[in-house]
Amino acid sequence: MINILLALLFLAIQVKAQQLIERNFTLTSEKESVIEAKKEIQEKAFQEAVLELCKELIGEERVQKNKNLIQSKIIAKAVRFIPFSKGSELDLKEKTYSQTVNLKINVNELKTLLKENKLLEEFNQRLTIIPYVSFENQLTNKRYKWWSKQDEGYKKLALLFEEQFQKNLLKNGIFFHRPATFDYLSSTPQSFIRESVLNVDDLIPLCKWHKANFLLTGSVIIKGNEKKSNQGFVVLKLNLSQPSTQTKVLVDIQRQYDFPVSKEALRLESAVENKFKEEVESLTLELYQQLDEILQRGILNTQTMKLQIVMGAQPLKMEWMKEKIRNSIANVKALKEREITAQGVTYEMEFAGSPEEIKNKLLVLDVSPGKLSFLKSSDKEMSFELK
Numbered sequence: 001m002i003n004i005l006l007a008l009l010f011l012a013i014q015v016k017a018q019q020l021i022e023r024n025f026t027l028t029s030e031k032e033s034v035i036e037a038k039k040e041i042q043e044k045a046f047q048e049a050v051l052e053l054c055k056e057l058i059g060e061e062r063v064q065k066n067k068n069l070i071q072s073k074i075i076a077k078a079v080r081f082i083p084f085s086k087g088s089e090l091d092l093k094e095k096t097y098s099q100t101v102n103l104k105i106n107v108n109e110l111k112t113l114l115k116e117n118k119l120l121e122e123f124n125q126r127l128t129i130i131p132y133v134s135f136e137n138q139l140t141n142k143r144y145k146w147w148s149k150q151d152e153g154y155k156k157l158a159l160l161f162e163e164q165f166q167k168n169l170l171k172n173g174i175f176f177h178r179p180a181t182f183d184y185l186s187s188t189p190q191s192f193i194r195e196s197v198l199n200v201d202d203l204i205p206l207c208k209w210h211k212a213n214f215l216l217t218g219s220v221i222i223k224g225n226e227k228k229s230n231q232g233f234v235v236l237k238l239n240l241s242q243p244s245t246q247t248k249v250l251v252d253i254q255r256q257y258d259f260p261v262s263k264e265a266l267r268l269e270s271a272v273e274n275k276f277k278e279e280v281e282s283l284t285l286e287l288y289q290q291l292d293e294i295l296q297r298g299i300l301n302t303q304t305m306k307l308q309i310v311m312g313a314q315p316l317k318m319e320w321m322k323e324k325i326r327n328s329i330a331n332v333k334a335l336k337e338r339e340i341t342a343q344g345v346t347y348e349m350e351f352a353g354s355p356e357e358i359k360n361k362l363l364v365l366d367v368s369p370g371k372l373s374f375l376k377s378s379d380k381e382m383s384f385e386l387k
Helices: 002-018 035-059 060-065 066-073 075-080 108-114 155-170 198-208 265-297 313-326 355-363
Strands: 020-029 084-085 090-095 097-106 126-135 142-144 173-178 214-222 231-241 247-259 301-310 333-338 345-349 371-378 381-386
Touching: 002 265, 020 035, 020 126, 020 313, 035 060, 035 066, 035 084, 035 108, 060 066, 066 075, 075 108, 090 126, 097 108, 108 231, 126 155, 126 381, 142 155, 155 173, 155 214, 173 381, 231 265, 301 371, 313 333, 313 345, 345 381, 355 371, 355 381
Parallel strands: 126 173, 126 214, 301 381
Antiparallel strands: 020 097, 084 097, 090 097, 126 142, 214 231, 231 247, 301 345, 333 345, 371 381
């Protein structure tokens, strides 16, 4: 008995991990043979399911653009991510068979297949990054910012930073701008320059001017170790973002490297440069890997807002509702509980598309035996009630 319970528990965990969603399709066939009719209807169901989900995941425009690739690489391998299909009884009317087919689809496996065929990435154009990074050596009181003529005392490290970042990121197909090397300050309209970056959206014109998809902000600071006079630190704080109407930090990297301190200025700078060269390859690789994961997960150009569901304080039902939304609505990229009360739960929802699209999908979401009823919405929150 215990073995049976354990097996059932393991099976339940597996099913949940697979992130299966259900879709139903009612289709027809004019084949004379019952066997051939069933086969044709199932093939049509697989095709419609794949196209429908692909449109939700990568957009209708990209589906149309890559329809031949999707047909040969995704639909042809549908059995890989559709582990279950069941058809109703065939209904014959005027020499035409009709049947409703129920499919259970493994969304994660579909995403993996899309990723393997470079279809899940949101960017078709070349990836480019422009840095807005300041450099400061607190040991020598030198600093540098490419956007300021007043701070040019530590340009050497900035040049090394740009050279090494471009060299390593180009290996993965990402172009890294070199504003210090090529004097962007002289060629950039002054209205696009900001002395300090309080909001990266202020730099949208700068990014557009230099045709950069992403912005790398932050600082590189050289400072001493208060506990060891012969040791110093290279402290990097870098944030990668995509300036937009709803900007958020995509990649946050913070590192601290130690190096031997010399009283001679040239030896000091040489030690800093050597340490930087030692670490830059792994640093840029991490930056690329995190950005690539974001592209593959399709969470660029997403929005965040609160989703409140009035349903009473029922922990199991709340978890079930969360999984139902995540597994059934491909536009929803992330869903996290933010507040639980006696009346219900409030999630932080990250999604692609428009709020109206999410609202309409929630209204038709199968939450049998109940139903979601729309209550109200604002720019930051939408509310539903489970009846």
